[in-house]
Amino acid sequence: DGGITQSPKYLFRKEGQNVTLSCEQNLNHDAMYWYRQDPGQGLRLIYYSQIVNDFQKGDIAEGYSVSREKKESFPLTVTSAQKNPTAFYLCASSMTYPPTYEQYFGPGTRLTVT
C-alpha cells in the first residue's frame, strides 16, 4: 500500500527533552511537509522540503529541526527550545512535477510534554 506513515501515534516526553517524530512515504513524492495542529488554529507549517538535502522554514520553525537525507524520510525533532510542544503533528507529501496542489497526509503523532 502506498502512503505516509508516522510513528509513534502517541508520544509522551518530559519537559527539557528533545524528541524526534518519524515520517516515511513510499509515494515517490519529492516534497514533504511538517504541520502542527492545535485546537481552533488549523494547520500551521513548521518546515518543508522540496528536494533531498534541502529544506525551508515555515511559519513556526522556532524550536524545531528537520533533516532530509533520503527522499522517503523527513524526521522532525522537537527541541527543548520549543515553548509549547504539546500538539498534534502532521506530516504530508506532494509531487512537485507535474505541479500539484494536493498534499497527502499521514495519520499524525500526538505529542504530550509534561
Add this chain to the structure above:
Amino acid sequence: QKEVEQDPGPLSVPEGAIVSLNCTYSNSAFQYFMWYRQYSRKGPELLMYTYSSGNKEDGRFTAQVDKSSKYISLFIRDSQPSDSATYLCAMTDSSASKIIFGSGTRLSIRP
C-alpha cells in the same frame, strides 16, 4: 487578521440535511482552493479541489468559489452520519509554495 477565516462550529444537523461550510480570505493572489476532510485523530484527506470561480460538483459535494467576494463554500447534500468530521478549507497562489489552511469546522450529522 488571518489570511483565511473559517467558522469553527461545531455544526450539528440531522441526517439528510443540506450542509453549508464557508471560508473567507483576504489574499487576492489565492487561485487554488481545496477542501479537506479530517476524521477524529486522523490526518486530513483531500475532498475537492478547484481553481475557478463557480461551482464544481462531485457526488453529494459541491464546491463553490466567488473570487470577487473572496468567499468559498462547500455544500453537502443528503448528509450522512459518516460525513461527521472536521472540514478544512485550504488555498494557495500560483506558486503553490505554501498552502494556507482554515482553522476547520467541526460537523456532526445526527442520525
